[in-house]
Amino acid sequence: MSRRPVMSRRALLRGTGVALGLPFLASLGWRRRGAAKAGGSAAPRRVMFLYQPNGISVDDWIPRNTGPGYTLSSSLQPLAPIRDKTLVLSGIDNSICKLPRAGDHAMGTAGFLTCRPPDLAGPNLGVSVDQVIAATLQGVTPLPSLHIGTARVGTAGTCDSGFSCAYQANISWASPDQPVPMLVDPQEVFVHLFSDLGSGLSDAEIQRVRAQRGSVLDVVLADAESLRVTLAGDDQRKLDEYLQGIRDLEMKIDGFGAGECTTIDETRSWEVATFTDRVDALLELMVMAFACDRTRVVTCMLDQSGSGRRYNWLTHNGSPIEDSWHNDLSHKQDADWQPKMAAIDRWYVQKFTELGLALDAVVEEDGTTLLDNSMVYFSNEIGDGNFHNHDSLHALLAGGAGGQLRTGRHLDWENQVTLARLFVSMMQMMGLGDTQFALDGTGPAPDLV
Amino acid sequence: MTVRRSPVGWAALLWLVGGCGLPEYAAYSSGRGLPARAPDPGRVVLRRLNQTEYLNTVRDLFATAPPANVREVLPVDPVAATGFDNTAAELSLSPLHLEFYERAADRIVANLTLDDLDPEGHLDCAPSDADQCAFDFVDARLTHAWRRPPDPVVASRYSLLYQQALADEGSSQAAARRTVKAILMSPRFLFRMEGEPDSGESTRALDHYEMATRLAYFLWSSTPDLPLLEAAANEQLGTIKGIQQQTLRMLDDPRSIAMVENFGGQWLLIRALDDVAPSPDIFPDWSEALRSSMKEEMIRFVDDFIVNDRPMYELFTASEGPVDQRMADFYGMSGVAGGDTWQTVALPPERHAGVLTKAGLLTVLSSETASAPVRRGKWVMGALLCEKPPPAPPEAMQAVEAIDRSLPKREQLAQHRADPSCASCHYVMDELGFSLEHFDGIGRWRTVDEGGHTVDPAGGAPGVGAWDDHLGMADAVVASPKLARCIVQNAMTYALGRALRPQDLPIVDVVTTQFEASDMRFSALTSAITTSDAFRYRSGVAP
Numbered sequence: 001m002s003r004r005p006v007m008s009r010r011a012l013l014r015g016t017g018v019a020l021g022l023p024f025l026a027s028l029g030w031r032r033r034g035a036a037k038a039g040g041s042a043a044p045r046r047v048m049f050l051y052q053p054n055g056i057s058v059d060d061w062i063p064r065n066t067g068p069g070y071t072l073s074s075s076l077q078p079l080a081p082i083r084d085k086t087l088v089l090s091g092i093d094n095s096i097c098k099l100p101r102a103g104d105h106a107m108g109t110a111g112f113l114t115c116r117p118p119d120l121a122g123p124n125l126g127v128s129v130d131q132v133i134a135a136t137l138q139g140v141t142p143l144p145s146l147h148i149g150t151a152r153v154g155t156a157g158t159c160d161s162g163f164s165c166a167y168q169a170n171i172s173w174a175s176p177d178q179p180v181p182m183l184v185d186p187q188e189v190f191v192h193l194f195s196d197l198g199s200g201l202s203d204a205e206i207q208r209v210r211a212q213r214g215s216v217l218d219v220v221l222a223d224a225e226s227l228r229v230t231l232a233g234d235d236q237r238k239l240d241e242y243l244q245g246i247r248d249l250e251m252k253i254d255g256f257g258a259g260e261c262t263t264i265d266e267t268r269s270w271e272v273a274t275f276t277d278r279v280d281a282l283l284e285l286m287v288m289a290f291a292c293d294r295t296r297v298v299t300c301m302l303d304q305s306g307s308g309r310r311y312n313w314l315t316h317n318g319s320p321i322e323d324s325w326h327n328d329l330s331h332k333q334d335a336d337w338q339p340k341m342a343a344i345d346r347w348y349v350q351k352f353t354e355l356g357l358a359l360d361a362v363v364e365e366d367g368t369t370l371l372d373n374s375m376v377y378f379s380n381e382i383g384d385g386n387f388h389n390h391d392s393l394h395a396l397l398a399g400g401a402g403g404q405l406r407t408g409r410h411l412d413w414e415n416q417v418t419l420a421r422l423f424v425s426m427m428q429m430m431g432l433g434d435t436q437f438a439l440d441g442t443g444p445a446p447d448l449v
Numbered sequence: 450m451t452v453r454r455s456p457v458g459w460a461a462l463l464w465l466v467g468g469c470g471l472p473e474y475a476a477y478s479s480g481r482g483l484p485a486r487a488p489d490p491g492r493v494v495l496r497r498l499n500q501t502e503y504l505n506t507v508r509d510l511f512a513t514a515p516p517a518n519v520r521e522v523l524p525v526d527p528v529a530a531t532g533f534d535n536t537a538a539e540l541s542l543s544p545l546h547l548e549f550y551e552r553a554a555d556r557i558v559a560n561l562t563l564d565d566l567d568p569e570g571h572l573d574c575a576p577s578d579a580d581q582c583a584f585d586f587v588d589a590r591l592t593h594a595w596r597r598p599p600d601p602v603v604a605s606r607y608s609l610l611y612q613q614a615l616a617d618e619g620s621s622q623a624a625a626r627r628t629v630k631a632i633l634m635s636p637r638f639l640f641r642m643e644g645e646p647d648s649g650e651s652t653r654a655l656d657h658y659e660m661a662t663r664l665a666y667f668l669w670s671s672t673p674d675l676p677l678l679e680a681a682a683n684e685q686l687g688t689i690k691g692i693q694q695q696t697l698r699m700l701d702d703p704r705s706i707a708m709v710e711n712f713g714g715q716w717l718l719i720r721a722l723d724d725v726a727p728s729p730d731i732f733p734d735w736s737e738a739l740r741s742s743m744k745e746e747m748i749r750f751v752d753d754f755i756v757n758d759r760p761m762y763e764l765f766t767a768s769e770g771p772v773d774q775r776m777a778d779f780y781g782m783s784g785v786a787g788g789d790t791w792q793t794v795a796l797p798p799e800r801h802a803g804v805l806t807k808a809g810l811l812t813v814l815s816s817e818t819a820s821a822p823v824r825r826g827k828w829v830m831g832a833l834l835c836e837k838p839p840p841a842p843p844e845a846m847q848a849v850e851a852i853d854r855s856l857p858k859r860e861q862l863a864q865h866r867a868d869p870s871c872a873s874c875h876y877v878m879d880e881l882g883f884s885l886e887h888f889d890g891i892g893r894w895r896t897v898d899e900g901g902h903t904v905d906p907a908g909g910a911p912g913v914g915a916w917d918d919h920l921g922m923a924d925a926v927v928a929s930p931k932l933a934r935c936i937v938q939n940a941m942t943y944a945l946g947r948a949l950r951p952q953d954l955p956i957v958d959v960v961t962t963q964f965e966a967s968d969m970r971f972s973a974l975t976s977a978i979t980t981s982d983a984f985r986y987r988s989g990v991a992p
């Protein structure tokens with residue numbers, strides 16, 4: 001059998017048949033490995049976690065009524081094309097991340113996927129939900145998880161209210177003191193995702209690259225292991241982080257050249273000029289990552305916590321929005337903060353929808369789509385940008401998790417359900433046996449299925 | 450603590466009795482006498498090279514700047530709670546880092562020729578000596594990259610890799626590349642190793658190579674050069690004199706610009722200029738060229754204190770400074786020509802007081818649309834006087850909500866100071882910040898603020914002094930005994946790569962005394978730190 005079977009013409013046609021001419025998505029030319037196998041098992045589950053900073057204009061965002069017949073709010077208007085495949089959530093409680101002090105951006109971002117409060121002394125949090133899931137996919141996909149951001153973190157200045165910047169710079173935590181760094185450059189994301197396909201290399205060349213890379217790893221691994229025994233407690237723990245990284249890399253090298261994304265365009269330039277181009281490129285790469293089964297877990301910070309970015313490609317009363325998002329709008333300093341915040345919120349819902357549609361355009365062997373088998377979670381580190389609340393949170397959850405999630409509704413938990421319980425449910429839908437998460441994830445969330 | 454002019458009674462009193470801005474180590478009372486060796490010099494955990502250190506190290510190992518795409522692939526290290534990105538405990542390493550390090554190493558070696566990789570020509574040898582040649586090559590590379598001579602058993606693993614690669618590839622360049630790639634991925638390169646005390650001992654003096662490494666990453670954010678490694682080999686880094694000699698030599702080296710870019714870059718927020726985005730509606734003059742000139746101005750201004758060993762209080766008072774034509778125009782000076790050429794000129798002395806009035810710092814300490822007096826005052830208080838206000842109480846936001854925004858800024862802020870929970874801290878922050886209100890959101894001089902109100906820079910704060918304007922405020926900061934000590938605390942935090950603890954205060958005292966005795970010269974500051982017990986010793990793991 002060929003190492004990299006070409007995708008079937010039938011699949012290609014089916015794929016293009018549902019492509020919706022999205023502004024950012026190239027037509028489907030790739031398929032995940034193994035999809036061509038006859039009578040394969042059920043399509044795998046996948047999950048994405050998307051982060052929007054600075055809160056929202058709550059009144060424009062939360063639908064007024066609940067249930068399947070809910071009315072799309074003004075900020076949710078762009079959601080219409082994937083409304084049936086999306087669950088709108090409100091009244092989620094994540095106030096467990098809140099300490100009785102200022103620093104809500106740090107606390108909300110730290111708790112976004114961990115459901116824990118940060119430690120002022122320095123990074124000490126908990127494993128984030130994406131990493132709990134990714135740990136079960138170690139060795140199943142080339143990358144256990146993919147972490148994307150749209151902006152590099154600052155390199156000077158203390159962060160929110162004296163907290164370590166690690167809390168605002170990351171949403172994913174591999175261990176209590178190991179934030180997982182993000183890639184922000186689309187070109188680097190492409191390399192990260194696809195360089196291990198070994199495209200254009202013969203089998204012999206692939207063997208040679210594996211041997212070369214492996215020989216290097218063997219030496220540094222032996223070195224680190226002999227070094228480890230000479231180190232004391234805390235030094236040893238630091239070195240263990242290194243050893244884990246080397247072992248992960250070994251696994252990755254074993255998989256070098258085993259991919260089968262036949263139509264990745266290696267010559268395409270991923271250079272981007274503007275923020276919106278960057279967001280579009282990164283969302284497209286996230287879809288490619290799922291479609292090629294490079295990973296099944298993605299996190300993405302769509303902008304930085306406390307971002308003062310001017311969303312001047314959007315307009316209010318015909319004029320570009322030149323205000324600082326965080327200072328002027330989320331903190332309601334500008335007289336027109338509300339419609340301007342709502343315009344930004346709508347743009348995010350639009351991007352979410354485009355992402356959902358792109359995932360829905362990739363058809364699996366059984367006729368379902370990537371979206372049908374995925375969960376795309378989208379939320380915010382705080383609710384209202386000015387009040388900095390960590391309860392009454394809102395979220396979108398698109399995709400069916402393989403038919404497990406009852407979508408097409410607005411569900412209001414009225415602060416009776418914690419975010420950690422939602423994450424327990426999502427972990428279970430990803431096939432994990434866990435019944436608890438973090439501090440107040442005491443069981444699955446109600447009414448999801 | 451002197452109070453030259455008593456500001457509103459009870460708010461100031463609250464501050465004085467510790468309602469706000471508690472000195473970080475209030476409990477410690479200074480004795481200024483010090484045992485020869487501190488009982489607890491502190492422990493710095495195994496420290497990973499941060500992004501800057503990695504790039505500088507590679508540049509210095511191979512005498513050539515690493516390709517641009519190496520920077521792209523290395524994750525940025527977030528600024529730690531200490532305010533610096535070289536804090537050991539926060540330099541974690543996620544599994545992803547190793548993948549990035551592999552990619553970075555691939556890109557670095559792909560760019561290097563055999564001459565770059567083996568400048569001594571060890572590999573150019575007779576086939577009969579091949580084993581020895583490989584070993585010598587590896588030994589030289591490891592000594593430099595690992596910042597100490599390798600253990601021969603460990604080194605032999607790397608020379609075996611070279612031989613295996615040579616057999617695979619048939620080319621010494623390819624084999625040397627693969628070997629150097631392994632070295633660049635090795636733990637002894639990526640981490641700075643420091644040994645443990647002998648059993649039964651609680652502390653250990655760093656050996657000469659460990660000292661060389663601490664010196665190099667403190668003063669250069671890079672690896673020791675060969676003279677420094679030689680000094681270590683000759684055991685010259687175990688005495689005050691030997692350490693001082695190297696410290697001064699290294700400050701004299703162009704690589705000490707790293708102190709400006711990284712220590713100054715974070716302490717004085719120079720790097721933060723990369724991230725500001727002033728509103729083009731409000732500041733139509735803002736441009737990328739202006740950003741870059743502002744940054745260059747600060748770097749050149751601060752660098753002069755290292756190069757010419759000037760008293761550091763002048764950082765906050767000097768009215769002369771470097772400008773290019775753009776900055777001269779910006780500061781409203783006529784008759785300065787020269788385009789992109791930098792020259793030192795006397796700026797209008799009624800406006801300029803060192804970094805405190807540099808457009809770059811004032812831009813960083815503004816919002817996108819306006820000057821931010823509270824942020825400015827908080828920075829002066831924290832970065833220059835080491836008075837860290839406790840975080841705002843959770844109710845603070847509601848207090849801010851209630852403020853009438855049509856009032857002059859001073860009156861707006863007086864409103865939140867009406868709330869006792871805010872008053873004690875804000876009194877000091879606001880007063881310091883208001884003294885800088887002559888400078889708008891990008892640091893341009895003005896007499897009327899964005900609300901149309903005439904700027905009133907006069908003020909005063911307990912523990913700092915009273916002033917008529919920003920120049921008076923700068924003088925008060927410089928006159929404060931807290932300034933020298935605060936500079937020392939910042940520099941020591943950066944030098945040691947860890948947060949200071951109360952146990953460090955005797956050492957802070959000694960360093961501060963030496964620094965002050967030198968009239969606050971940069972050379973004395975750095976020498977006092979590098980010869981201090983905190984720098985020369987390491988504690989074991991706490992039992």
